[in-house]
Amino acid sequence: MTDRTRTPMTPTHASRTRPTHPDTARPHATPTAARTSRPARRTRALGAALLLTAVVGGATAAPAAAAGGSSVRLPVLPSKLAADAPCTAGSAQRATAVPWEQAGLQLSRAWQVTTGDGVTVGVVDTGVSTSAAALKGRVTAIGDAGTDCVGHGTFVAGLVAAAAQDGVRFEGVAHRSRILAARGSDNRGTVTAERVAAGIQAAVDGGAKVVTVSAALESDSAALRSAVALAAKKDVLVVAAAVPDPPSTPASQDLPPRDFYPAATDGVLSVLDLDVEGKRPNGSYTTDSADLAAPGDGVVGIGPARNGHYIGSGASLAAGFVAGAAALVRSVHPELSAAQTARLLRSSAYPADVPRLDPYAAVTSVLTPGTSGTSGTAGARGQDAAAPPVRLPEDKAAGPLRRAMWPTAAGFGVIIAVVWLGAVLPRGRRLGWRPTRTKSAQSAETEA
Numbered sequence: 001m002t003d004r005t006r007t008p009m010t011p012t013h014a015s016r017t018r019p020t021h022p023d024t025a026r027p028h029a030t031p032t033a034a035r036t037s038r039p040a041r042r043t044r045a046l047g048a049a050l051l052l053t054a055v056v057g058g059a060t061a062a063p064a065a066a067a068g069g070s071s072v073r074l075p076v077l078p079s080k081l082a083a084d085a086p087c088t089a090g091s092a093q094r095a096t097a098v099p100w101e102q103a104g105l106q107l108s109r110a111w112q113v114t115t116g117d118g119v120t121v122g123v124v125d126t127g128v129s130t131s132a133a134a135l136k137g138r139v140t141a142i143g144d145a146g147t148d149c150v151g152h153g154t155f156v157a158g159l160v161a162a163a164a165q166d167g168v169r170f171e172g173v174a175h176r177s178r179i180l181a182a183r184g185s186d187n188r189g190t191v192t193a194e195r196v197a198a199g200i201q202a203a204v205d206g207g208a209k210v211v212t213v214s215a216a217l218e219s220d221s222a223a224l225r226s227a228v229a230l231a232a233k234k235d236v237l238v239v240a241a242a243v244p245d246p247p248s249t250p251a252s253q254d255l256p257p258r259d260f261y262p263a264a265t266d267g268v269l270s271v272l273d274l275d276v277e278g279k280r281p282n283g284s285y286t287t288d289s290a291d292l293a294a295p296g297d298g299v300v301g302i303g304p305a306r307n308g309h310y311i312g313s314g315a316s317l318a319a320g321f322v323a324g325a326a327a328l329v330r331s332v333h334p335e336l337s338a339a340q341t342a343r344l345l346r347s348s349a350y351p352a353d354v355p356r357l358d359p360y361a362a363v364t365s366v367l368t369p370g371t372s373g374t375s376g377t378a379g380a381r382g383q384d385a386a387a388p389p390v391r392l393p394e395d396k397a398a399g400p401l402r403r404a405m406w407p408t409a410a411g412f413g414v415i416i417a418v419v420w421l422g423a424v425l426p427r428g429r430r431l432g433w434r435p436t437r438t439k440s441a442q443s444a445e446t447e448a
Helices: 100-104 154-162 194-203 224-232 315-332 338-347 359-364 381-386 398-430 439-447
Strands: 061-065 072-076 121-126 139-141 180-185 212-214 235-243 268-274 290-296 297-302 310-313
Touching: 061 235, 072 310, 100 290, 100 297, 121 194, 121 290, 121 315, 154 297, 180 194, 194 212, 194 224, 194 235, 212 315, 224 235, 224 338, 235 315, 235 338, 235 398, 268 315, 290 315, 297 398, 315 338
Parallel strands: 121 180, 121 212, 139 180, 212 235, 235 268, 268 290
Antiparallel strands: 061 072, 297 310
């Protein structure tokens, strides 16, 4: 695995025409200041969809935006619990409409190609509840990771792989994939570099082909680098939140950009969160070194118990969407390495300061022949900028076929000329038609 150099983001000036979709519009990106790592503003993709507005009170709840403009109040998912707080209970509220993030990612189109069969995604988080109905029968837990007091790991696993339930249109990005739960925190959600590194290693050793990491730590460590290196050695794609989830009290202005780990570690696909308008949430953490952006503000997901839903925000949730998309790619393109999968996700993304995840484009695109990626890193922005563009494979039979058609076309031309002369010349003679003589010919006759 080679080192990659992180550089400040520069606006992407490329434009691309995407197929329109009834649920959403895809306008071209407009460059913004590079320092803020903020994708360009776009028009509302979902009409009357509402932004998340938290209500502070005894039972914290927020309206979840739906594609059709309707909303339902859902409890807000915690990312960490106080020492004396009870475990997160199941939600009694259900989101029955298509969530804005599911429609905005055009997942229904990607599902016409693949739903993630045959791919296992490791979730390094607070655990994943094996009793979550939407994940029933598809969760394998390492150690005690099959319980989830906080609920955050189960929420992320649902974004990756939740199956549809009666009366509910919410589904995970790769809802036929399997989940491998690895604990990256204690049972209250407190994380350390050692716990996260151990979770990554356990998920890799357990057979995951994609691993999503929710933690974003302020410091790098030898343990984290070693875990990521093991993933690269075993051809496992590690996806991680580029920044921590929003602080409980958002800052009045954007915080200074900086790197967090393991997202900034060489070989990790780093992901930022976007809101319904394609912008970074106000007062959130930011960085100059993100590889992709995905929905992560006011998104709908499952809880650790019952059949209800929660609403959550943060880059850790955006990483879940990217991990699900990676599972789709590795399902439809099993021949691609982890680094090639990361490169395909980036090169097929919608152009912006931080490219926006496009699952449908990722599963319907291919890398150009000769793109290796086996010795490079998964998410290096500098390498991706030099990577070949995504295009359909060249039809090698087209040249010989065109050459073979030339004699046939020439033959048809001769036949048409003969038929025309046979039909027109006799008729011209009957009508007394004679070829027009030039002035020089007439002058020669006169002199003679």
